[in-house]
Amino acid sequence: MIVNGLMARNFFRVFLMLLVWCGILTTLNILLMFRGEQGVKEYLTWYHNHSKFTKHDSYLVLNYQHHTTETDITKRSWKDGYHFPKDLCDAESLNETKMDAVFKNSIMPLFSKQLAYCRVYKGGSTFWKRLLAYLQRNIKLSPFRIKPQDEQSKYRVSCAKHSLNGTYNILTETRSFMFTRNPYSRILSAYIDKLYSPNPYFWKTLGVIIMKTVGKNPSCGSAVTFRDLVEYIIQTPIEKLDDHFIPIHSICRPCQVNYHYIGKMENFLNDTVNIFAKFQINSSPYITQNFSDEYKYDAIYDTVQAFIAFRHESKKCMNPYTGLQRIWRKLQYRGIISENKSIPLNKKESQHILLSKLLTIISTTHQISKKDNLSVQRRKLFIQAYNTIPLTLMYKLQNVYHNDFKLFGYDPFPKSLFGNRSNIMTDVFLV
Incomplete structure (x- = not known):
């Protein structure tokens, strides 16, 4: 009788575990319909390769659909601003x-x-x-x-x-x-x-x-x-x-x-x-x-002025030419200069270039860059930056800001950042 009782309890436990896993798999199948297959598959594969499936992490997976479907994303402009829920x-x-x-x-x-x-x-x-x-x-x-x-x-x-x-x-x-x-x-x-x-x-x-x-x-x-x-x-x-x-x-x-x-x-x-x-x-x-235009030229001035002001102090961590490459890349990420434009200065020139000259160079490059689609470039570079972050971290990052996404009407799982990702890109900020 005791043996039969133990067998019954063990069977019941196995049955409950199967029900739980069926629920998880069902939810994940729903996710595959709502988002790019590759993103969810990568996340599921990661969990299969790790023995500890924590309650916190499973919550992130199982609430993927809930957050995605309930987020109110709007591009309308209200005269009284965003209608806070x-x-x-x-x-x-x-x-x-x-x-x-x-x-x-x-x-x-x-x-x-x-x-x-x-x-x-x-x-x-x-x-x-x-x-x-x-x-x-x-x-x-x-x-x-x-x-x-x-x-x-x-x-x-x-x-x-x-x-x-x-x-x-x-x-x-x-x-x-x-x-x-x-x-x-x-x-x-x-x-x-x-x-x-x-x-x-x-x-x-x-x-x-x-x-x-x-x-x-x-x-x-x-x-x-x-x-x-x-x-x-x-x-x-x-x-x-x-x-x-x-x-x-x-x-x-x-x-x-x-x-x-x-x-x-x-x-x-x-x-x-x-x-x-x-x-x-x-x-x-x-x-x-x-x-x-004022906004963009202000961004240029701020970037250049900071580079010149910090140039001597920054030498303790990097050479001025690397710093110059970084601010050039920064302005490309902000959609101010084209990524097709190279820095027209060499390492020696970057050591002592004056504020006025660097402002002229970057402002001129900005004017020339206007013929390119800088808004598309900015979006592309934004996506590339986040594609260097593994999906396992992306899920946890969105959880830190889940209330900002929910309360202010932003999509926590944009397809451009979570879907159709095959491989993690190398660091796009390397200089």
Whole structure:
């Protein structure tokens, strides 16, 4: 009787396991219909080759379809900005003290205009800090007149010294706004700007932390790869991430704050004009007809000025010509110069080239590059960058930002990044 009982229980366990695996396989079959076969097959193969199938990782696989089908992706432009779906807000368990400080430091009130802006790094914050500075001083000029290195000319007031309740009250009593950005775009932009381009400050701080996190020699943070950054984001608790990589909903807290306007970087100019109209501020002195060109030339100036300013300090990690190659590549990724254009300088010339001459060279190259389809190039290079990241890491990366994808209407599993991938590309940032 005991033997028969044991056999029955063992049979029951086997039967339950078969049911579970049938469910998993069924779900994965559904995934194959919704996304590129190759991506899901690669992920499934990875799990078959690893003995530990954790609850957390299986959750990522089984929720692939759920996130994909429920995400509301829209390209429409609303006059009142993005319609934030508060009904999708979930409670989070984070280090509240640390995140309270991030939140308060990100809220920038302009009491003279009854405005409050939530600053998000790599979300148009440089432009808005300049614009708020001009609004504060009632200067009616294009914010691009303020150069990126002129930190003292930017608006720097925040709620950092206010209490948490005081900050919430300020947001209630002012006309508040914020901007979002697709997490994948924001991450890559921060990598290129702060870690790939010559930036000794970030190399010595964030770069070293990343190298230690991924188990590499942290002698110089300039060696951080894009994959290193992704692994750092995945392995680091949100409250310990550098501010450039903290999810936007955790920075601005739209689930707790009723922002009057939520704009998107993907619709930056229109949303900026709409904010002025909604808050009854004349936009004409600040938003000119040449906004797009001003934006690009500002990016060129910022890139070149930083290269020249950091050239001596950067020598401790790389030679100036390598730094020049990196900023050239950066401008190609930003769709400012064509990838068909080579640097018209040699190693010796890069050692002592003046700011004015390098600005002329790059500005001229930009003008010539306009005949190429730079938007297509930018998209292609974006995809290539993420195709260097294995799908196993891509799934975990999207899980870090799953609330940003869900709450701000971005696709967590774009086919261009997850589907039809056969082999991992070599590092496209190697110089």
